[in-house]
Amino acid sequence: MRILSWNCRGAGRAPTVRALKALVHRERPDIIFIFESKAKSPRVEKIKEWLKFRRCFCVNAENKSGSLALYRAKGVSLEVIFDNKNIIACLVYIDPPTDVWLLLLVYGPPKVGHREAFWDLVTNITESFSGPWMLLGDCNSYSPSSDKFGGSSRGDYSSKPFRNFLSNAAAIELGFHGPQYTWVGRRSGGVHARIRLDQGCCNQEWQEMFPNAGIKHLVAPTSDHKPILLDPHFENNNINKPFRFEAMWARDPECEDVVDQAWRKEFFGSHGFNLMKKNIPQRLFAE
Structure with missing residues (x-):
């Protein structure tokens, strides 16, 4: 089950929709998660028809900002169990139907003051679920210092709630293939910072279920965020997987x-x- 995640920065523009259709045609995802689409339900439904996907779920934009949209292809069985403006949590049913895992699709709060409460919420959700779970999306935070190049050091402190979540949940960060940084921030005069904000992590049970899982960093010309693709059966041997001590060891x-x-x-x-x-x-x- 391949999952595409993209901070598309507005789905109302024709170039963004064309870029999304090209990604779907090339990567063949089973689930698509787009956010910051700044779109409401009618537009989200229309995009579903253009993509030829079977179902969609939308968290509407507020004051022309935000918006989360989840699309799933035919044959994908999932159930949304919680949502707000920063997260869609759903149960994914696999074969046999009694096997289920938790998928958390996230758009971390851009405002620093909201991040601690958000990651506390994510911690509560994962702790209330006893099975395998996977988190994917734009965390608006980063973990090791190597995930950031340039810019001020203020982001090191603002990412602390995310790092606490990774530690408390004994989360395993998935490796990736492609350019290291998924977001480029620019100011007049040149590049300000490059950061790997878009990423995925899971618990030990999910990794045991999908031991070959990995993430590809893709390219789209219409956003300052790169789309990422989770492939549970990733076959590239050159995957970049930073060393982390795992509690299970x-x-x-x-x-x-x-x-x-x-x-x-x-x-x-x-x-x-x-x-x-x-x-x-x-x-x-x-x-």
Whole structure:
């Protein structure tokens, strides 16, 4: 089940609709999530007909801003269980029908003051669901410093609620293929900042269900955000997956031996050099 997510920055313009149709034709997604479309239900329904999708769900724009729209193709079985101006939460039913996972499609609040409450809400939703879950969309935040280039350091603090969510939920960030940054902010005189705002993460159960899942960063000329495509059966071996310590590793029976082997190694040099060299290699966990 391939899912396309795009902050399209207005679906009322013909170029945006053409770009969306081209993406659908090329990538063949089963679910489409667009946001900041600034459109209301009639326009969202019309786009559904142009895309030849079977169903759509819309959270209407407020004062000509915002708006979330979810489209699904024939054969996709899902149920929306919660929505507001920043999130659509739905249950996705797979074969057999008793198997279900939670999909969270998000548009993180642009205003810094609203982010803590939003990520607290996302935490509550994931904690209330005992099965696999996946989160996808524009988080309007970033996790490691490598996900940002240029601009001020103010965004480091404003992304703290998102980082807290990732930590508290033991979320696993999916890797990606393509350009690193999904958003480019510009000011007069040139580029201001590049950030990977659009991304996906999941819990351990979802990753076990789709161990080959990955994300592609795509290109669309009509928005300052790149569309992203979640493919549960991603086949590219060059996927960029940043190293993260996963809480589940500590529960592995071999974890203590791996740590012990790394710590017993001897190196010549300063204390700092020794500590760096004894850093547990990622490959030991991956084997």
